[in-house]
Amino acid sequence: MQVGDFSRIDRNAKIAEDVKIGSFCTVHANVEIHEGTTIEDYCTLGYPTPLAGGKPLVIGRNSLIRSYSLFYEGSSFGEGLSTGNRASVRELTTAGKHFQIGTLCDIQGHCQIGDHVRFQSNVYIAQGSILHDFVWIFPHAVLTNDPHPPNDLVKAGAEIFDHAVISASACVLSGLKIGEHSLVGASSLVTKDVEPHTAVFGVPAKFRCRVEEIMLRDGSNRPAYPWTRHFHRGYPEEIVAKWIKE
Amino acid sequence: MQVGDFSRIDRNAKIAEDVKIGSFCTVHANVEIHEGTTIEDYCTLGYPTPLAGGKPLVIGRNSLIRSYSLFYEGSSFGEGLSTGNRASVRELTTAGKHFQIGTLCDIQGHCQIGDHVRFQSNVYIAQGSILHDFVWIFPHAVLTNDPHPPNDLVKAGAEIFDHAVISASACVLSGLKIGEHSLVGASSLVTKDVEPHTAVFGVPAKFRCRVEEIMLRDGSNRPAYPWTRHFHRGYPEEIVAKWIKE
Amino acid sequence: MQVGDFSRIDRNAKIAEDVKIGSFCTVHANVEIHEGTTIEDYCTLGYPTPLAGGKPLVIGRNSLIRSYSLFYEGSSFGEGLSTGNRASVRELTTAGKHFQIGTLCDIQGHCQIGDHVRFQSNVYIAQGSILHDFVWIFPHAVLTNDPHPPNDLVKAGAEIFDHAVISASACVLSGLKIGEHSLVGASSLVTKDVEPHTAVFGVPAKFRCRVEEIMLRDGSNRPAYPWTRHFHRGYPEEIVAKWIKE
Numbered sequence: 221m222q223v224g225d226f227s228r229i230d231r232n233a234k235i236a237e238d239v240k241i242g243s244f245c246t247v248h249a250n251v252e253i254h255e256g257t258t259i260e261d262y263c264t265l266g267y268p269t270p271l272a273g274g275k276p277l278v279i280g281r282n283s284l285i286r287s288y289s290l291f292y293e294g295s296s297f298g299e300g301l302s303t304g305n306r307a308s309v310r311e312l313t314t315a316g317k318h319f320q321i322g323t324l325c326d327i328q329g330h331c332q333i334g335d336h337v338r339f340q341s342n343v344y345i346a347q348g349s350i351l352h353d354f355v356w357i358f359p360h361a362v363l364t365n366d367p368h369p370p371n372d373l374v375k376a377g378a379e380i381f382d383h384a385v386i387s388a389s390a391c392v393l394s395g396l397k398i399g400e401h402s403l404v405g406a407s408s409l410v411t412k413d414v415e416p417h418t419a420v421f422g423v424p425a426k427f428r429c430r431v432e433e434i435m436l437r438d439g440s441n442r443p444a445y446p447w448t449r450h451f452h453r454g455y456p457e458e459i460v461a462k463w464i465k466e
Numbered sequence: 467m468q469v470g471d472f473s474r475i476d477r478n479a480k481i482a483e484d485v486k487i488g489s490f491c492t493v494h495a496n497v498e499i500h501e502g503t504t505i506e507d508y509c510t511l512g513y514p515t516p517l518a519g520g521k522p523l524v525i526g527r528n529s530l531i532r533s534y535s536l537f538y539e540g541s542s543f544g545e546g547l548s549t550g551n552r553a554s555v556r557e558l559t560t561a562g563k564h565f566q567i568g569t570l571c572d573i574q575g576h577c578q579i580g581d582h583v584r585f586q587s588n589v590y591i592a593q594g595s596i597l598h599d600f601v602w603i604f605p606h607a608v609l610t611n612d613p614h615p616p617n618d619l620v621k622a623g624a625e626i627f628d629h630a631v632i633s634a635s636a637c638v639l640s641g642l643k644i645g646e647h648s649l650v651g652a653s654s655l656v657t658k659d660v661e662p663h664t665a666v667f668g669v670p671a672k673f674r675c676r677v678e679e680i681m682l683r684d685g686s687n688r689p690a691y692p693w694t695r696h697f698h699r700g701y702p703e704e705i706v707a708k709w710i711k712e
Numbered sequence: 713m714q715v716g717d718f719s720r721i722d723r724n725a726k727i728a729e730d731v732k733i734g735s736f737c738t739v740h741a742n743v744e745i746h747e748g749t750t751i752e753d754y755c756t757l758g759y760p761t762p763l764a765g766g767k768p769l770v771i772g773r774n775s776l777i778r779s780y781s782l783f784y785e786g787s788s789f790g791e792g793l794s795t796g797n798r799a800s801v802r803e804l805t806t807a808g809k810h811f812q813i814g815t816l817c818d819i820q821g822h823c824q825i826g827d828h829v830r831f832q833s834n835v836y837i838a839q840g841s842i843l844h845d846f847v848w849i850f851p852h853a854v855l856t857n858d859p860h861p862p863n864d865l866v867k868a869g870a871e872i873f874d875h876a877v878i879s880a881s882a883c884v885l886s887g888l889k890i891g892e893h894s895l896v897g898a899s900s901l902v903t904k905d906v907e908p909h910t911a912v913f914g915v916p917a918k919f920r921c922r923v924e925e926i927m928l929r930d931g932s933n934r935p936a937y938p939w940t941r942h943f944h945r946g947y948p949e950e951i952v953a954k955w956i957k958e
Contacts (some may be wrong), residue, residue, distance in 0.1 A: 225718075225720060226472055226718055226736075228470075228489060243738065244738075246507055261756065262754065262756075264533060287756060287759070288534065288780065288782070290534070290551055305782055306798065306800070308551055308569055323800055323818050324816065326569050326570060326605075338862075342588070344605045344634075356861065356862055358858075358861055359854055362634050362635050362652075364605070364634045364652065366604075368680055368683070368693075369631055369693075370602055370697045371682070371696065371697055372696075372699055373682060374683045387856075388836075388861075388883055389854050389883040391606075391634055391635040391653045393652060406854075406883050406885060407653070407899070407901035407915050408653075409652055423653050423654075423669045423915045424668075434860055436863070436865060436866065437866045444860035444863065445860070447860075447861075447862055447863065450863065451862045451864060453864055472717075472718055474716075474735060490736060492735065492736075492753055508754065510753065513779070534780070552798065554797055554798070570816065572815050588834070590833055590834060590851045590852060608851055608852050610850070610879075612850075613929050614929070614939075615939075616848055616877070618942075618945055619930045620930045635881070637852075637881040637898050639898060653899070655899035669900075669914060669915045
C-alpha cells in the first residue's frame, strides 16, 4: 500500500497490497479496498453510520476514487468503479461493474445499481432508486422518491431500465418506471411511466416519438437510438460485439 | 474539547468543553460553538470576511456539522443545527432551532430562517431570502433574488411561510411570497405569489388545486396535506401533539 | 511565498514571490501562479492529466481561489480570476481577465471563455463551450454539448455572445448560439438559437419580447436591459464609461 502525506488509515481497514491512497485521506475501519484501486487526495472512505448495520464499504478492484469523494460504510461496488471529484455515496447502496459517478454526484444510499451505469456531474439519486444495466444519467438530473413530500408512508424510488437515458436537468418523480432504451429529454419532469423505446419531453413530460425516429446529426441518415449502435467508448469488447450484432 | 489530527483551531475561538472536532478542520477566531456539538472532518468554521461586520459565527448546542462543510463568520444558528456533507453558509444568516441543511446546500448569506426548517441536498438560497418555521425545501431547488439579472437596484429574496413545501428542482423568482402550507411542485418555476394552502405546478407554475385535495397514496383515503397531520419524524413531542390536535 | 500548515507544494511549481497559499493545499508541479494571488485552504492546483498534453495550469495575477477548489493542469486564466468555494475546472480551458466562478461550479474543460465573464453558484459548463465577453450565468444553469446523448460523433458546446444572460436553473442544448445582450429566463430549456437582444422563456424556450421592453422594477420607467446601462459593480472604469456613453 502506498499512502500520501497526512492520511489517516485505520489499521482494521482491509486494503489490497497495491492500492494507492493519496494525501489528506481518511479511511475508517469498516472498509475493503480491492487490488489495483487508486484513492485520490482528501477522500473519506467508510464513514461510520449505524444505518449500515455493520456492513463494510467494499470498493472493487481497479477502481478510481477521485479527490474529495466521500463514501459511507455499508455500500458495495463491483470492479472498475470510477468517480469524479466530490462524489458522495451514503450507506447500503450496491452497484455492479464499471459504475461511473460524475463530479458532485450525491447518491443518498439504499439504491440498487446494475453494471456499466454512468452518471455525469451533479446527479441526485434518492434513497430506494433502482437502476438496471447501461443506464445513463446526465448533469443535474434528479431522481426523487416521495410522491407528496414530506411523507414517510409511501416512499418509493424510480426504477430505470437497461440503456435508458435521463438527460440534463431532468427530474423523475417517485416510483416511476423508465423503460429500456427510452429517452427523457433535458429539463423534463417525468410524472408517469415511460414506455420502452420512447422519447418524452417537457414539464410534465409527454410522448414525443419512438427513439429510433431521432436521427444522428452527423449527416449519415442513421438513427441516434438505440445509442448502443454507435456509442461504444469504454465498454467491454464482448458487449460491443453483441450490440453491433443486434 | 476533543480534536482530531491535523486540525487548526484558533485559540480565540470560544468552544464549549464537550465539543468534538474532527481531523483536518480549520476553526477561525471569531467562532462560538456551544455544548454537545460535533464538527466532522475537513470543516471550516468562521471563515473571516469584512462583510460580517465583526459578528461571530455561532453554532448552537447539540449541533452536528458534517464533513467538508464551510461556515463564514457572522451567521448564527440555534440549537440542533445539522448539516449534510459539503454544506456552505455565508455571512449574516440567522436561523432558529433544529435547522437541517442537506448535502451540498449553498446558503448565500443575509437570510432569515425560522425554526425547524429542513433542506434536502443541493438547495441554493440567494441572499435576502426569508424562511419562516417548518419550511421544507427539496433537492436542487433554487431561491433567487434578482428580478432582472444582473441588477443591484431592486434585489429581493423570496419569503416562504410556515409549513410551505418547495419540491425538487423548483425555482422561485425574486421577491415572491410562498404562502403557508402551500406546495410548489417539482421542476416548477414560480413567477407569482403562491396562495396559502394551494398547490402550484409547471413552468410557469399555475394553480393546480387546494393542497387538501391531494390524497396520500397509502390507500387510506386521507389527504397528504397539511403534511403536519402524518409526518412527525424528528419534531418535538409538544409540537406534534399540537399538530395532531389541529 | 507564504504557505499555511500541512500544504504540499511541488518544488517545480512556478509561484510568484508574494503569492499566499493556505493550509491543507496541494500544488502539483505543472503550475504557474502569478503575483498578488491568494490560494485558500484545501485547494488542489494542477492536478495532472494526460489530457492536458503537458500544458501548465496558469493562474493570472491578483487572483483569488477560494477554499476546496480544484484545477486540473492545462487551463489558463487571465488576471483577476476569482472563484467561490469548491469550484472545479478541468483541463484545456482558457479564460480572459476577471473571470468569476461561483461556488460549486463545474467547468468540464476544453472551453473558451472571454473577459469579465461571471458565473454564480453551481453552474455546469460542458466541454467545448464558448463564452464571449461579459457573459452572465446564474445559479444551477447547465450548458450541454450532446444533441442526442450519449454520442461521440457530433458533440458541440453552446456559444454565448457578449453580455448575454442565462438565468437560474436554465439549460442550453448542444451547439446553440445565444446572441449578444439576450436573456434566457429562469428554468428555461433553450432548444434553438436565441437572437441578439431578445428574451426567451419556457420549456422549450420561446420568444417573449425584445430585452429593452423589460422594465426595471425600481419605478424609474427605465429598461432593465441592456444591463450594462445600470449594472457596473466590479467592472473597470473605462469599460463602464463606454457603456454609459452608448
